Amino acid sequence: MKPPGQDEFETPSAPANVPAGELNSSPCPDPSPGGPSDTDSKELRVPRDPLLFIQLNELLSWPHAVEWRETGRWVLFEEKLEVGANRWSIPHVPTLALPSLQKLRSLLAEGLVLLDCPAQNLLELVEQVTRVELLSPELRQQLQALLLQRPQHHIRTIGTRPCWGSSHSRETSHDEEDPLKEQHQNPLREKLPPEAEAGVVLAGELGFLAQPLGAFVRLRDPVVLGPLTEVPLPSRFFCLLLGPPMPGTGYHEMGRAVAVLLSDPQFQWSVRRVRNLHDLLTALDTFLQEVTVLPPGRWDPTARIPPPKCLPSQHKRPLSQLQEAKGPPDPHGPPAENRHSYGPYSPSLELQRTGRLFGGLVQDVHRKASWYPSDFLDALHPQCFSAVLYIYLATITNAITFGGLLGDATEGAQGLLESFLGTAVAGAAFCLMAGQPLTILSSTGPVLVFERLLFSFCRDHNLDYLPFRLWVGIWVATFCLVLVATEASVLVRYFTRFTEEGFCALISLIFIYDAMGKMLSLAHAYPIQRPASALARTPAYGCLCQFPGLGGNESQRTRMRPKDMDDILSMHVKTSRFFPSVPTLTGRGWLVSPFGANPWWLSMAAALPALFLSILIFMDQQITAVILNRAEYRLQKGAGFHLDLFCVAVLMLLTSALGLPWYVSATVISLAHMDSLRKESRACAPGEPPRFLGIREQRLTGLVVFILTGVSIFLAPVLKFIPMPVLYGIFLYMGVAALNSIQFTKRVQLLLMPAKHQPDLLLLRHVPLNRVHLFTTIQLACLGLLWTIKSTPAAIIFPLMVSKLLSLVGVRKALEWVFSQQELLWLDELMAEEGKSIPEKRLDPEHSFSGSDNEDSELMYQPKAPEINISVN
DSSP states (O other): OBOTTOOOOOOOOTTSSSOOOOGGGOSOOOOSTTOSOHHHHHHHOOOOOOOEEEEEEEEEEOSSOEEEEEEEEESSSEEEEETTTTEEOOOBBOOOOHHHHHHHHHHHHHSEEEEEEOOOSHHHHHHHHTOOTTSOHHHHHHHHHHHTSOOBOOEEOTTSOEEOSOSSOOOOOGGGOOOOHHHHHOGGGGGSOTTOEEEEEEEEEOTTOSSOEEEEEEEEEEEEOGGGSSSOOEEEEEEEEEESOOSSSHHHHHHHHHHHHHHSHHHHHHHTTOOSHHHHHHHHHHHHHHOBOOOTTSSOTTOOBOOOSSOOOSTTSOOOHHHHHHOOSOTTSOOGGGTTOOSTTSOOGGGSOOSSTTHHHHHHHHHHHTTHHHHHHTTOSHHHHHHHHHHHHHHHHHHHHHHHHHHHHTTTSSOHHHHHHHHHHHHHHHHHHOSOTTOOEEOOHHHHHHHHHHHHHHHHTTOOHHHHHHHHHHHHHHHHHHHHHTTGGGGGGGOOHHHHHHHHHHHHHHHHHHHHHHHHHHHHHSOOOOTTTTTTOOOSEEEEEEOOSTTOOEEEEEEOOHHHHHHHHHHHHHHOSSSOSSOSSTTOOSSOOSSTTSOTTHHHHTHHHHHHHHHHHHHHHHHHHHHHTOGGGOOSSOOOHHHHHHHHHHHHHHHHHHTOOOOEEOHHHHHHHHHHTEEEOSOOOTTOOOOEEEEOOOSHHHHHHHHHHHHGGGGHHHHTTSOHHHHHHHHHHHHHHHHHTSHHHHHHHHHTSOGGGSOOOHHHHHSOHHHHHHHHHHHHHHHHHHHHHHHSGGGGOHHHHHHHHHHHHHHHHHGGGTSOHHHHHHHSOOOHHHHHHSOHHHHSHHHHOOSOTTTTTTTTTOOOOOOOOOOOO
């Protein structure tokens, strides 16, 4: 039998197959040591009950005497003392035998129940629980002496062997109730919050007792009961279960039953507020109504159930009579009115129209100005140093790769030098001015395609490339400013996961394809020298491999004359697209002439290609912004959609005038930046993974990264020793990781997987498999069309590709005629007007699905996982 509230269930990686929701709808009731954030506590205005640490001490017979020994402990899960191995077991979900709960109920019904006991120390507490009629004065004195014995704890201090308490049994006066030194050295104390309390359960068999003795005590004021617990915490609850010997492990199992009851959030909430024995038994009966019974013969009682990734929600559990009278038992959960406000149809303040010209931009500036000082103070943390190193390597990798590709695409008009300088200037300026400084600007694949097409057009029509590009940049900046003025960024509400996955899957495949192609091209550029081709080539170092005969293989390494080697190296460095020793294009200055040899009317004609590039930049920038500012990342300082687009527009003018590459938000590096700055709880109960607390939001890490990128221009002699396959491998890894992080990939795998081997995805519980395949096939068709346009001569028609990307929103809108809203809620997300058109009743889990009670609330209370899902851009 398993206790309620600790069932295993799948935790999908958000935002994979769950609707994006408000963070307050997370299913985890937040019973963790850190508790909810201060912001949540202020919002709920409900005092939190302290975390409860429960310890089971058993009376065991040893060769010399009878003594108390700690045999189990609970915080969220159970840990058993494995005596033979001299260690604690791994935390696991506890399982109980049903008779142990029934015997416990009977013993409590006939035993002593003290609520709000005024005892101030262990001696007073022992005197209170032994004042029962069935004990004679002699037995009472003997039992008191036994209860005052110091128990043996298994405490493993850091760097030492496990230490047990005093090896001899003795009585403890109330002056001697000081915690042992080992209690303060217990590393478990560091994992518990300062306000944590303890519950102590004493169980065992006594030969001089004629009948069972049971006592349950709730102290009015928690007090440290000396060495009774292994951690010096003030105790709130005390339970005594003693009696004559009985067959089996009756008292041990009853002691475990009490500990499991106290570790249950709902029972603990009730037992803190019960007024009499009837209320206590009612809370126990409510617990019994929710237990899960495992049939005998189909279950191994020795098996241990590992803790789930996230605790199930407590909201759907039935309330006892006391809970119904005093309110909901879960003070950690969100208010009821907030539990339905999930999905993109509940737009944040950043995505609400003001109705004024540049109104959204003004609001973004006011909103972010108050956070500006903390954007630098919050960076004073060691974590930011490691984030700088990580993102710096990713940034220079991106700059090297795109610099080389841009040099090939423009025949040297722009190259590595411009890539490094532009990345440093644009990135640093964006980090100082942007609304979301965690965003990392970079060259992107779609913009690179546009640069290639624009250069080809200028070359074929004998036009000056850089002047024409300048006017395209001016028009793009103008169009983006118009979009900012009209608050067009609010349209990102219509970018659902269908659009994001289509866009990100395309770019991921492009990165994987290009990385593989670049690595394979190295085999042609630097082949292994065979005897037949050794004379035809003149490498600096050669490897001659031949098979001379039966003696085996023979390898010879040759070295060229120093003069010949210097000539070749000099020619290679000057002509290489990586780290050239001269500017990429001779004769060009750092300021681009507005016209050059081009006719004046080209300045007007540039508006047409600029229009399509503006659409591309808007989508590229805002899709990345939507992904970065999802609610599950718990960003506290807000987004800045309008301000970010304004900064991109200004930087378009600057980079166009200087002849530097164009930059927009890079999803892959930006998400890696956020991942390197994620905050997690340090105090974690045994078996509980660290809780995601949010992102360390600041501007300094990005600023330092781009300053280092600018300095890297002077580090070319050092950076040239970085093997290019290493850099290509990084891009290949990021592309594969990004592709595996989206729900689309999981659904594609379902197409190739027999039903019996399919994973137990939540969406498969609520959407028929053929409907899932239909949705996936439509996405595959859209992705295939995008890839065809990119890979064939049709790529020259760049507006077609832009229109196709934009049409993904229209395709998603048309899917409303094919799929129901509930199916789209599981497979994708609801668009803005869809959510508004659905009555709140239909979003209630009691009305949303026709499944069992165990499943109908899964959608609402699925975890908004803090895992950073990377999408390549």
